[in-house]
Amino acid sequence: MNLHKTIPVQVKSIHQETPCVKRFTLVHKHNDPLPYFSGGSHITTYVELDGQTIARSYSLTNPPGQTAAYQIAIRLNESSQGGSLYWHEWMKVGDTLQVGFPQNHFPLSFKAKHHVFYAAGIGITPFMSMMAELKEEGRTFELHYAVKSRETCPFYSFLTETYPEQTHFYFSKENRLTDASLWEHRVGTHVYFCGPPSFIEEFTRSALEIGYPSSSIHYERFTPSQTLTRRRFEVELTSGQTVSVPEEETLLEALLKSGIKAPYSCRAGRCGTCELKVLEGKVDHGDSLLSEEERNGHRSILSCVSRAQSGKIRIQL
Amino acid sequence: MKKIKPAFVHSKRMYLFCGDQKGMERLTPIIKKVMKENVSFEVVFLGEKEETDISMWMRNQKMGTFLYMAMEWSKLGNFKNVAVECGFSEEEAQFIGHGVRMIDVFCCKCHQKTKIDSGKLGNLPTTCSHCHLKLSVSDHYSPLRGSYLGYANLETGE
Numbered sequence: 001m002n003l004h005k006t007i008p009v010q011v012k013s014i015h016q017e018t019p020c021v022k023r024f025t026l027v028h029k030h031n032d033p034l035p036y037f038s039g040g041s042h043i044t045t046y047v048e049l050d051g052q053t054i055a056r057s058y059s060l061t062n063p064p065g066q067t068a069a070y071q072i073a074i075r076l077n078e079s080s081q082g083g084s085l086y087w088h089e090w091m092k093v094g095d096t097l098q099v100g101f102p103q104n105h106f107p108l109s110f111k112a113k114h115h116v117f118y119a120a121g122i123g124i125t126p127f128m129s130m131m132a133e134l135k136e137e138g139r140t141f142e143l144h145y146a147v148k149s150r151e152t153c154p155f156y157s158f159l160t161e162t163y164p165e166q167t168h169f170y171f172s173k174e175n176r177l178t179d180a181s182l183w184e185h186r187v188g189t190h191v192y193f194c195g196p197p198s199f200i201e202e203f204t205r206s207a208l209e210i211g212y213p214s215s216s217i218h219y220e221r222f223t224p225s226q227t228l229t230r231r232r233f234e235v236e237l238t239s240g241q242t243v244s245v246p247e248e249e250t251l252l253e254a255l256l257k258s259g260i261k262a263p264y265s266c267r268a269g270r271c272g273t274c275e276l277k278v279l280e281g282k283v284d285h286g287d288s289l290l291s292e293e294e295r296n297g298h299r300s301i302l303s304c305v306s307r308a309q310s311g312k313i314r315i316q317l
Numbered sequence: 318m319k320k321i322k323p324a325f326v327h328s329k330r331m332y333l334f335c336g337d338q339k340g341m342e343r344l345t346p347i348i349k350k351v352m353k354e355n356v357s358f359e360v361v362f363l364g365e366k367e368e369t370d371i372s373m374w375m376r377n378q379k380m381g382t383f384l385y386m387a388m389e390w391s392k393l394g395n396f397k398n399v400a401v402e403c404g405f406s407e408e409e410a411q412f413i414g415h416g417v418r419m420i421d422v423f424c425c426k427c428h429q430k431t432k433i434d435s436g437k438l439g440n441l442p443t444t445c446s447h448c449h450l451k452l453s454v455s456d457h458y459s460p461l462r463g464s465y466l467g468y469a470n471l472e473t474g475e
Contacts, residue, residue, distance in 0.1 A: 113404040183330075187378045188404015211329035211381030213408035 006046065006098035007034065012069060014093055017154045021122065022088055023061070023073045029096055033067040037102035039133035040126045040220070043070060044100035044265060047086050056083040057266055059125035059220075060102060061155075063132035070099070073154055075122040105270050106192070106220040108133065113188030115141040118177070118203055120195025124154055126220055127194065131163060146170040146177035146195070179206035193219040221268045221288060229284070233308035237317045238279070245307070252303040260317065262303055269305035276301050281313030321413050323347050323385055330381035332358040335371065335396070339415050340387025347385060363388055368399070375403040383409055390414035423464035426450045430464050442470040 008029035015023040028034055042059045058072040077084040106126050108115060115134060117127040124145060134141045143163065147153040149171050159167045170177035179202070182191065191207055193200045200219045207217050230247045237243065237260070245254040252274055255262040265273035269287030278301050285295045286305035294300055301315065325347050332351045334344050341348075341362065351358045361371060375384070384405050386396055393414045400410055421430040422443060429447035433454070442453045445467065452467035459466055 111406065183379065183381075185380045186404065187375070187380055187382060187409065188406075189380050207380075209328070211331075211383065213406060215406065215408055216380065 005101050007101065008096060009034075009070070009099050011091060011093050011095045011097075014091070017073060018152050020152065021073055021075045021154045023071060023154075024087070024091065026070045026072070026099065027068065034070055035101055036067055037064055037070075037129070038104050039064050039108055039130035040106035041102040041104040041129065042106075042126070042266075043072070043102050045072070046098040046100075047083075047091075048097075049082050049086055052082075054082050054086065055267070057268070059106075059129070061125050061128035063136070064129050065136075070102075073122065073125050073128075075154075100265070103265070103271065105266065106130075106194075106218065109190045109216075109218065112190035112216075113140075114186065114190070115139070116181075116185055116189055116191045117141065117143045118146075118191060118193045118195075118199075119143065120146045120177070120199040121148075122154065123193075123195030123199070125194075127192070128155065130192070131166070135163070141166055143167045144170065144177055144181060146172065146199075148172050179203055182207055182210055182212075190216045190218060193217075197221060219288070221270060230307070233310070234312045235308065236280075236312065236314045238315070239317065250304055251301070251307065255303060255317070262317065264304055267304045269302050272302065274303040276303055277316035279314040279316055282309035283307070283313065284309045321411075323387065323411055323413050325350050326383050326411075329383040330357065331379070331383070332356060333361070333375075333378065333382055333384045334358065334387075335361045335363065335384065336387035336413075337363040337389060337392075339389075340413065343387045343413055343415065344385050363392070368396075371396070372399050372403065375400055375405065378403075383411075385411050385413070387413040387415070389416040390418035391416070421462075421464035422452060422454050422467040423459060423462045424448060424450060424452060425466065425468050430462075431467070443467070 009026040010029050011024055012027045013025045017023050037060055042057045044055050044057045047054050058074060060070050061073050062069065062071040074084050074087045076088045108130055117130065119127055127143060131141060131143065143166055145167060150156060153169065185191070191212070193203045200221060204217055204219060208214065232247050233245050235243050235245060235251060243254050243258050245251050252262055252264050263273050265271045270289055272289045278299050282298045283301045284307045286307070287302040289302060290300060323344055334341070334348055336344060348358070348360065361374065384400060386393065386400060388396065393412055397412050418435040419432045420435045422433055423430055424445040424447065427445060427448040429445065431443065431446040433443050438454060442451050445452055451470040453470040455466045455468060457466045
């Protein structure tokens with residue numbers, strides 16, 4: 001576990017947002033103020049389950065500048081491997097846990113003249129703090145929010161009351177969110193996508209096809225891209241050790257399982273904490289961090305998502 | 318100072334061309350290419366419209382457009398500022414100047430600017446028009462100062 005800098009927190013309250021989404025308010029265990037965060041930040045939470053530590057990252061949904069508490073909203077994932085299931089089934093008011101310091105891999109662009117957020121489902125979470133920051137600063141924005149229905153829409157009442165002019169809901173049975181509005185944004189607009197990988201990929205592709213410069217497109221994945229072919233491969237370390245990475249595991253998981261202290265944080269290929277130097281072999285990149293040039297150089301691998309193109313690679317570790 | 322050639326940028330929904338007579342001549346190959354590819358475009362001749370109209374025209378453009386602006390250097394800076402203010406980023410516009418280009422040199426001593434003809438850059442040093450210090454002009458352009466940095470010219474006395 002990567003527990004270098006953590007903060008002990010206590011669950012102060014739990015609010016059932018929708019049948020599948022719970023919102024948790026966390027305060028410092030000793031009532032100290034929590035570190036400041038900016039719009040779009042997230043924290044990694046560490047919960048203990050059956051002797052294992054489960055690390056999961058969640059966006060902070062309260063307005064930046066509020067240091068008395070952190071709020072996170074978690075959707076119960078049907079195929080949960082313990083993270084959301086634990087939070088939904090076991091976490092109670094008064095429980096304590098460790099959380100990482102806030103990090104922001106999804107900051108607001110300071111160059112944008114206008115910000116447009118596209119959210120699908122629980123993808124709304126990073127935009128909650130971003131919109132609060134923009135409103136506070138008097139900058140313009142709009143939200144396009146796709147969700148199954150009004151009843152399953154997290155933060156529905158809050159959004160209609162706080163941002164009535166800026167929010168556009170798309171309930172799938174009534175009117176689906178399409179990429180049509182991407183054609184309408186004026187020059188100087190920056191767009192932000194958050195939701196399932198297919199949603200992010202579709203909207204990013206559309207924006208690029210329209211002619212948006214890539215620097216005006218921002219997105220955040222909480223799950224890695226699913227486009228890689230998962231093949232078994234071997235990784236040789238500079239220590240001499242060889243680790244086998246089976247189809248169903250990531251390189252990071254295989255390294256940790258072998259007792260190797262590999263660094264990591266987001267586990268979704270966007271923060272770069274797990275980046276390792278590649279000495280030999282080609283990499284099948286699955287991250288959203290490295291540049292085209294860095295990818296083509298095959299000198300670097302993000303162990304949480306990327307794999308070997310060939311049967312074996314050698315890395316510096 | 319080398320002459321900047323306009324380059325065609327692919328995959329945009331719309332291309333905008335704005336410039337004076339000579340500027341448009343420089344943009345002609347790109348306009349022809351856009352016409353050949355059958356992509357939407359608009360042309361605005363400088364002088365046909367007031368600056369405020371051009372500002373309004375640029376402000377109302379949609380994402381996915383690419384702007385080419387070609388005019389005399391003396392006017393380009395101002396129009397570039399308007400385009401940037403309207404939201405055009407470096408990735409969404411090309412600015413091409415012609416004629417005499419005056420550049421600012423930032424004095425390392427008094428922090429004032431002196432205008433020089435960029436064509437004379439190789440024949441320097443120059444003298445700061447404010448504190449009269451002899452300056453050698455570096456090729457380091459400071460976006461913060463909007464100037465090339467001028468350093469004290471160290472003469473060897475030979």
